[in-house]
Amino acid sequence: MKSVICPVCGAKVMLSFNAKEGDIVTCQKCGARLRLIADGNGFRAAVA
Secondary structure: OOEEEOOOOOOEEEOOOOOOOOOEEEOOOOOOEEEEEEEOOEEEEEEO
16 A cells, blocks of 8 residues: 655555545644655655
């Protein structure tokens, strides 16, 4: 399962198998709303 690191608190945020660039996910630890950005073979997260 793919994941990204929350840029706010550093927690690992798990992604669904069908996640795509531009999706908004929420960090379960701090509640930050994150936008997925394509990065090579995976994603990175930026505060939405």
